[in-house]
Amino acid sequence: MSSRPDLGALDLLVRVAESGSLGxxxxxxxxxxxxxxxxxxxxxxxxGVALLTRGPTGSRLTTEGSVVVEWARDAxxxxxxxxxxxxxxxxxxxxxxxxxxxxxxAEYLAPTWITRFRQAHPDLRVSLAVGNSEEVLGRVLAGDVxxxxxxxxxxxxxxxxxxxxxxxxxxxxxxxxxxxxxxxxLRPDELAETDLVLRETGSGTRQTLERALRRAxxxxxxxxxxxxxxxxxxVAAATGAAPAVLSDLAVASEIATGTLVAxxxxxxxxxxxxxxxxxxxxxxxxxxxxxxxxxx
Numbered sequence: 038m039s040s041r042p043d044l045g046a047l048d049l050l051v052r053v054a055e056s057g058s059l060g061x062x063x064x065x066x067x068x069x070x071x072x073x074x075x076x077x078x079x080x081x082x083x084x085g086v087a088l089l090t091r092g093p094t095g096s097r098l099t100t101e102g103s104v105v106v107e108w109a110r111d112a113x114x115x116x117x118x119x120x121x122x123x124x125x126x127x128x129x130x131x132x133x134x135x136x137x138x139x140x141x142x143a144e145y146l147a148p149t150w151i152t153r154f155r156q157a158h159p160d161l162r163v164s165l166a167v168g169n170s171e172e173v174l175g176r177v178l179a180g181d182v183x184x185x186x187x188x189x190x191x192x193x194x195x196x197x198x199x200x201x202x203x204x205x206x207x208x209x210x211x212x213x214x215x216x217x218x219x220x221x222x223l224r225p226d227e228l229a230e231t232d233l234v235l236r237e238t239g240s241g242t243r244q245t246l247e248r249a250l251r252r253a254x255x256x257x258x259x260x261x262x263x264x265x266x267x268x269x270x271x272v273a274a275a276t277g278a279a280p281a282v283l284s285d286l287a288v289a290s291e292i293a294t295g296t297l298v299a300x301x302x303x304x305x306x307x308x309x310x311x312x313x314x315x316x317x318x319x320x321x322x323x324x325x326x327x328x329x330x331x332x333x
Contacts, residue, residue, distance in 0.1 A: 044112075047080070047109040053077070053089065053096050057097070059074060059096040088105060118315075118317060120180055121178065123180075134327070136166070136183070137167070139168065139241050140240065140242075141188050142187070142310055146186075147165055151165065154326065161323055170187040170188055171240075173186065174193065177315060178196065180315070183322075184324040184328060186312055187311055189244050190241070190248045191244075195316050197315070200311055200332070202331065203308065203310060204307075205285050206246060206284060207306070208228065208282055208301075208302050209282075216280060224303055225250055225254070225302075225303065229258055231258070235264070235281070236263070236264065237263050241308075252305075271291060275297055280300065282306075312328040
C-alpha cells in the first residue's frame, strides 16, 4: 500500500468535517455511502489513526481527525495550485490565447486591446470569454484562462493584479424622469432608497456601488430591478423604468445623444479596472503582452 493517501479520500474527509455527515459528503462527490465509508476506513488504516466516530446523529471528527483535516485542506490546496499552474503554463505555450473579461471591459475596452494585440501576434488565435467580475475571477482561479480583466472594487488574495484602466459609475435616467433636470447632487441615502435598475449580484458595477454606499454609511435598498447585461439596463433606464447606475464608458454615447441624462450624485463612484492572474504565478508569454498593451 502506498504511503501517500488517496486525494479523493482526503477530499471526502474534509467534506465530512464541513457537512457533519458522511452521507452528505458522499452525495457531494457522487458516490454511494457504503463506498464512502470504505474510503474513510481505508484512509484510517493507512494513516494508523481513527478519524471519525459514527453515531445516530452523524459523523464526528476525532481529535486526531480534526488535525488531519487541516493538513488535508493544505494538501488539497497545494494540488489545486499545481493544476492551475500547469494549465497556465500550457496556455502560455498554446497558439490559442483565451482570456476572460467582465462585461464593461469586454464591451468597451477589450475589442481595441485585442485588435492591437493581434497586429503584433498575427499567428495567434484569441478568444474572449465574457461574464461578471465574480465569474471571471472563478475562471482565473480554476486555471481556465491565464488572465482575466475585472471591474470589481477589490480582488481576493488568491490572485495578483495590476490596474490597466479606470472609469467611474454614473447615475442615468430617461429625459422625462424627475431627476433629469436636477442640479443639486443626489445624497447617498436618496440613491440607496430609490428603485433602481441594476446589474446582478457578482458584477463589478454592482459591487462598486454597494461599496461606495457602505463607505457613505448607507446600504443599498431591496427594491430594484436586476438585469444581467449592460444593454438591458440601459434600455430599461431609457424607457423610464427607473434610474440606472452604469459605467461612464457604457453610457457615453447615450448621454451625448440625449437618450439618457446623467444625474449628479454626492458619492465617489470612481474605480480601477484590473488584470488578474493566479497568485504565485508569473504572468508570461502572450498573456503578459496583452496586459502590457492594455495598461499602456
